[in-house]
Amino acid sequence: MTTLTNSCYLGFDFSTQQLKVVAIDGNLQVIHQNNVQFDSDLPAFSRTQGGVHVHGDGLTVTSPVHMWVKALDLILEKMKNAGFDFSCVKAISGSGQQHGSVYWKNGTRTSLQLLDPDRDLHSLLQDSFAVLDSPVWMDSSTVKQCQYLESAVGGAQQLADITGSRAYERFTSSQIAKIHQLQPNKYNETERISLVSSFAASLFLGDYAAIDYSDGSGMNLMDIFTKQWSLPCLKATAPMLAAKLCDPTPSTALLGSISSYFVKRFGFPEHCKVVAFTGDNPGSLAGMRLQEGDIAVTLTCLLFSYKNGSLTRERIRNECSGGSWESFSSALWSTPMGNNGSIGALHHGVDAFTREVEIRALVEGQFLAKRVHAQKLGYRIIPGTKVLATGGASSNKAILQVLSDVFNAPVYTIDVANSACLGSAFRAMHALVAGKGVSFTDTVRGAAAAQLAVRPNPSAEEV
Structure with a gap:
């Protein structure tokens, strides 16, 4: 009740x-x-x-x-x-x-x-x-x-x-x-x-x-x-x-x-x-309440829309891990950062790699593409930058670790996976006072802070 x-x-x-x-x-x-x-x-x-x-x-x-x-x-x-x-x-x-x-x-x-x-x-x-x-x-x-x-x-x-x-x-x-x-x-x-x-x-x-x-x-x-x-x-x-x-x-x-x-x-x-x-x-x-220098990754998107995000991860999970996210995560943990040079540009019917290599190639490739695209638009990783992750995959620590390593920044998550819903509820509250000049930031200042999930590996920047 x-x-x-x-x-x-x-x-x-x-x-x-x-x-x-x-x-x-x-x-x-x-x-x-x-x-x-x-x-x-x-x-x-x-x-x-x-x-x-x-x-x-x-x-x-x-x-x-x-x-x-x-x-x-x-x-x-x-x-x-x-x-x-x-x-x-x-x-x-x-x-x-x-x-x-x-x-x-x-x-x-x-x-x-x-x-x-x-x-x-x-x-x-x-x-x-x-x-x-x-x-x-x-x-x-x-x-x-x-x-x-x-x-x-x-x-x-x-x-x-x-x-x-x-x-x-x-x-x-x-x-x-x-x-x-x-x-x-x-x-x-x-x-x-x-x-x-x-x-x-x-x-x-x-x-x-x-x-x-x-x-x-x-x-x-x-x-x-x-x-x-x-x-x-x-x-x-x-x-x-x-x-x-x-x-x-x-x-x-x-x-x-x-x-x-x-x-x-x-x-x-x-x-x-x-x-x-x-x-x-x-x-x-x-819902994620970004601060200056922060980067939001919705684990299909990073301020941009991609068609090869979570749906592609689910396809590779089904093909390479028997539909198990646990096996998918184990494959990520078992392969090295950089994947020995293998980066994923995935197409159906290509079976030249081990399943573990293909899984890491997919995840690293997705996040590398996002970082490169963001940098082309002027985004920069600065001291104090945080990556805030949301979406269904934000509960997968192995995926978050790859994200942290690729961006060479700590990754934070919020307790509510449905950040779009949470943000909409915040917006509903703010709209009632927006006409009085109250900012969105002031309206949601008391909301629960994002929690640290993972930090980048010390050698991530070099890789």
Whole structure:
């Protein structure tokens, strides 16, 4: 039984493989955690692997939007069954896997505003989406759309100057363009396009939620200087797109009070505020509370998105360690730093190395690539630098030791593995006082400090 005597704040994370939630009290202490694993907890969507469908071309990757809705139904029921007291929640926020997009059907806004609290969301929103399979960040099927976007705005560098990045296949602009080109009827049926983060916020708000600046900057659509949609990028993507997106909003924005649906069905207070949701990486950074010189590694990402992170580690674990993380770790401990010169650039079907060498080559190669990329962008390891690790692999000490050796810096972890959830709960708390000039740093100053996990080996820098 979870008994709350003070106000609390909820942070949700709609990630690739699961939906997670963390609740904190007014003293920044974690008082509840829960999750729904898409593959195992939602048998109706059992065709997903790792929360996604990889299509026959090997390039198109999507997730069923109804799976995300059903997951929210389930996690709230699990919290209710655990005795969680929703009446104490002052504010909620959340995060979502970045770049993924959701296409709301014409007329759905009215449906969101009139939800029947006697029915679950999944049944209420059965006919609410123009596109049932949402493209996600693992998709790489939009090469042509990327090429056109860059050409239309004056080249890759010009696009980067506007939006902060050249065109990437997973980015939302190219995914929207593909849907408009290949499924024009579906595009025309779409009333609003959301990111996964703003889609989730919309469910809680009972209305369409704006895309926040942070997550919006990963779409190849937002001018990062004006924080508004770039007209050339909109024009190069699809017609009438501005009306389908609506204006982006600050990440600290109070979007409104929670939908009456959640008040009546679960007992949330009417005054509970919904704070703008953001991307999972920004959410994780908020949860890790970086200081100057620190580096955050989410153990798929280091302030950047990679497709060859945890999923590749899981594949190599299955192929080389019989699916056992314990055997995977033993292989890391049994091989030397530097792996005698073997660095992983992994492809299917290459079997020229021992399993132990292949495992270390994978992990060292991933972290070396991250360090090199970070240094190219100006990051430097300075005295006092800490590496803060989060994500599922942050509990694996062997992986953390390799990370520490590669960056030649101590690695710290936080007690809560779900840093995106924790960061979202912190953000929910901060948003209530941000308008008074209170900084995020001051808001979370009393949170539990990160704990030292490993130090680099003395010879790491030389290797």
